[in-house]
Amino acid sequence: MTQNPIVFTFFLVFTGAAILATAALAARQSLLVAYIGLGMLFGPWGLALVGDATLVSQSAEVGIMFLLFLLGLDLTPQDLARSLRRTTLVTVGSAVLLLIIGGGIGLLAGFTPVEALIVGAAMGFSSTIIGLKLLPTTALHHQRIGEIIISILLLQDLFAIALLLLLKGLAAGATPWLQIALLVLTLPGLVVFAGLAARFVLIPLIRRYDRFREYIFLIAIGWCLGMAELAGLLGLSPEIGAFIAGVAMASSPIALYIAESLRPLRDFFLVLFFFGVGAQFNLGMAADVLTPALLLAAAALTLKPAIFRLLLVHTGEPPARAWEIGFRLGQLSEFSLLIAGLALTTGALGERAAYSLQFATVLTFLASSYLVVLRFPTPIAISDALRRD
Template identity: 55%
Template structure:
């Protein structure tokens, strides 16, 4: 990237986001739609004024890492374990049904079996970003609806990591080595234990000693989050899992809420870049080839995810209203779906058309589900004053 071009890209992105966000608020549209549309307009397949989307993707990924870190800060470990145990059946069974649906749709569109399997895999996941971003803070941290959503999304994140590891071992240029998958499962409890020990004997004593220096606390929180994200990645886990473990390891600390409040603006900065990168990564030249399959898949996702989640959650004794709300809030595919599509395409496991069908379905389902949520349920950007909560 040429000198100064990153600063110019930031200028275009955030100035353009401010302009489109203003228009979105006047017309009562979700802000996320403005960020994705801006990416399509300014990106390499639009006006071509922001071209280095790979760098922006890497920067934007930090937003997801901070999102999971802040999520962990507000989750008590014992309570999380109880929730995961309760929602494991719902999460696993729903993922199987979504994967089967996606596989069948791939075959129905005449795609090869291996590409249909990957399309099925991408249907399993719901968006952590949309799910958490559109939840009011009070619902996310203090109500049962938020707790159920978090436990389901975390279970899906673990399955997404497994899917990425399996895809890596299917790479023709990479000799099959499933010991890496086994190592990842061994590394997870080891990483949790390491985090707990370091918090108890290093992090909290340092923070207690220098708690008057707010800049120091801020730097320690950043280093703790990003350090564990990088450590998890080196152990064949994901950055997101490492960040979540870093957060949950200090959730019981009195400093947790202070850290959460101070990191939220930084998280939002990177999330704008994330949604911009989603829009910028889509090749508009392939739109005619992928539009019909993507519209069909989006329609099916929007319909079957609330139905299946709602049905299964009611079977584990959740209230009807809670079950349906969780279903609608998780009624989309995921940023992990886009990541899997890009990964599989880079390894020549799927063709460019299939990859863009997955991407288009993710973008469309993110947009449509956002509209459903802001029209029907409490959210920070709800279109009705009655439903707007932060």
């Protein structure tokens, strides 16, 4: 009997994750590190038990959408607008400083000026998944630290989308600035559409049929993925569309129930995401890119927290909270991996620069997860004193 490749892949991911998670907990290590390590072990560049990580990576994107959808469900439009205004200076200022630092490291490593510029730009983004997954639910939804981290990550995501559009436009010979201008015009239109659809269609339907839990579950998933798909068609990222879908429904009295219902589904796909991160890295290139990758990773892990602390304290945040936010955002981003891959295919980055950026991103995922789990409250903390959810 022929094995179903999907079933076999999921068997490897979740059975392997369960075993490694047990070992990680016994050794007092981060579960996220275990998932990434499992991807490296089973992926195409390890034992090759999962020969093609595309299926896992594509499935994992759904987890990111659900994560941002659930965040949006607890954040009203008024709260979101207020948070974005407060953190614009921090986000822009950190991006500029990290562009200079990352670009300088790239030039020292022998990259071309264009390569150094792209690498430096990618340094300015932090991981949405790690930043939010490791923040306790109470802090994420009901405390100032959650508002700051969400707003910074959202602005970073918009900047990253603009950079991706710029790279795509340059590769196609199109006018990238026109695409970015369309992005700026499209986003408000999507927000207005989501608000009207939620107010006059979705919320009335939910109120009418709120006795049928399966119906509410289907409505929530359909709305989340539908908005994600619409955002993708308009040139935005699906994750931004999913977040807007959540914000639009935040005023619904059923929002808390939807959030609780979708949380296990979110965690299922997030395990796939971290496995895919490890599986996609070409271990054969590690020796060639080790030095620049280590320099980039070390700069992110040490300088990002300091930069965020400096800027946040300047805007009036207490030093202790500013330090914690800096450490929680002290890694590179999923967008760094996307930028490296796209720039490699378009020729904007050579193999050495692209794999240096990817390797540095994976290293910061590992180290940052470990540091945050050991030092700050998280849902997966090893210490009972730090475990919060």
